[in-house]
Amino acid sequence: MSPVPASTAEAAVAPSLETFLRSRRSRTAIVLAGLTAVLIVVAVVGVGVGAHAVAPGRAVEVLLSALGGATEADRDRLIVVGVRLPRVLLAMLVGAVLAVAGAVMQGLFRNPLADPGLIGVSSGAALAAAVAIVVGDRIAAALGTTAPADLLPIAAFAGALLGMALLGAVGRRGGRTRIGAVLLAGLAFAALANAGIGLLVAMADDRQLRDLSFWSLGSFAGATWGRLGQAAPFLIVALVAVAPLGRALDALAIGEAEAFHLGIAVERVKRIAFVAVALGVGAAVAAVGVVGFVGMVVPHVVRLAIGPAHRPLLVGSALAGAVLVVGADLAARTVVAPAELPIGILTALIGAPVFLHLVLRAREGL
């Protein structure tokens, strides 16, 4: 680049910086507003569609009257508020948490391919769930009872936290969390967990196999107000905990030492992020099983739309993740109605091609 006289440089700079900042801002506002609108539409359709169809206008009416405290027990109300609303709300929260967890992990690892699975959460949860399904059943049978319904989610949640704690211990040395070590240990841990699951699959009977495969692909079929009540506190805490990390994640994008120079308490940020992601993803996996691809793809798509700054990215990822999972669940229960598809099939079916398209289109941008 050749030296430029001061006056020309100023004339060229001022408008280009201004225009850039302004267009980035308005683009972000439009995308976030658009996502919010789409989420509302998908949610209203979500509570309306099913064996007993409720028109969107009627669905809104029922929801508003329920908000207003009306209690008359008509059929629309029972189905919309009693059955479908908890399912849609759980899908929203799970989608938001998975996508935000993905955005946080990608920011922390400075790698757009990172996802929550990398810190042992998913592996731990999956292994514990498999143990609960296969071994828990046998123990219950030996005791002459059936396994309690809550065994699976509790085991999965405990497994998620245990997996994260294990990796955290491996990755820490001298009071510092070494991101690279966590990444490699996560891969090893995932391989071990897979081996364990494989072993359990070999031991499982037909019904257990079916449970295992359904759970490993995720499903909202079991969503009730009770299940929502168990998972929601953890999901919401996870979202609230990572919400203030946007600026720190931006700083971490240029390296841990540089983030420290910029005044970020790097170790604290890493700890908060790991624990929040483990809580959120653990609770999500425990509630509905493994819903793949959301954590990896959603932050990517949002980043391409509004840029890499993490504060809008976290908000956008939460909205887009909610839209994707509510929409995928809607498809999961209508495509082969009255049967249901596991939702993981749909998120992969939607997510993988979108992802491929992005990779091909923006090859140098990754």
Next chain:
Amino acid sequence: MATATHASRPLMCLDRVGRRIGGRDILSEVSLDLVPGRLTVVVGPNGAGKTTLLRIASGEIAPDRGTVSWEGEPIAGRPAWWLAMRRAVMSQSSEIGFAFAVADLVGLGFDAVGRRRRPEARRAAIGAALDAADIGPLAARDVRTLSGGERQRAHFARALAQLAAGAGDGARRALFLDEPVASLDLAHQIGLMEAARRVADEGVAVLAVLHDLNLAASFADEVIALHEGRLAARGEPAAVITEALVERVFAVTARGPGRARAPTVPVIAPQFFSARDAVAPAI
């Protein structure tokens, strides 16, 4: 701004700091004062401990021995934000994870300590930093698509923006530059050093690690030569950068212009060189 009283009192003191890694002394017994308004340059061969010294001074790593103090108070145990309010650092290599634009990167510097400032102040500071680093026309470019030198100037602008945001604290600030001109062309090397000089003239204590003895001689108020982790010489450039020191520390036989004889490497001694002679980018 620097006042007469400030100029004489050091802002930062490193007192006999040392650092040992793997049983080897990377740095030992190095003392150093950073004075407001003064540009101090650290020179020395690879592995002499220059970067370690800068990392200790910036608070990134703690010394094993010796103390680092800021206005008489030890900085050990100070939180990251406390340091960030007072000093900015441009490290040697910075990779960036995502498609941040140059303006975003520079904004990171400002936002580090200037979150409560008005948006107009933010825009003005970012604009000024971009101009000072001569990178303004690339404000909207993805940092990862820049050349090495352009990226270096973007990081320099980021450090300047952080200093500007911390300016509420008065002139008691420091700027640390680790090989800031390593990938720059000749004109931008001089341009960046002139910008650093101007920062110092505003009262900031500047510490820069440089490999180019000509630049060191041209811009430094004080030169510190490190050799095998120890202080080899310190003082005014003309007193430190001598043929004897270059021979001893760098193992290179140096000659001033006019006296250069093949096959020695010419080092232009300070008295023969002036930045004014070169075509510097107008910044």
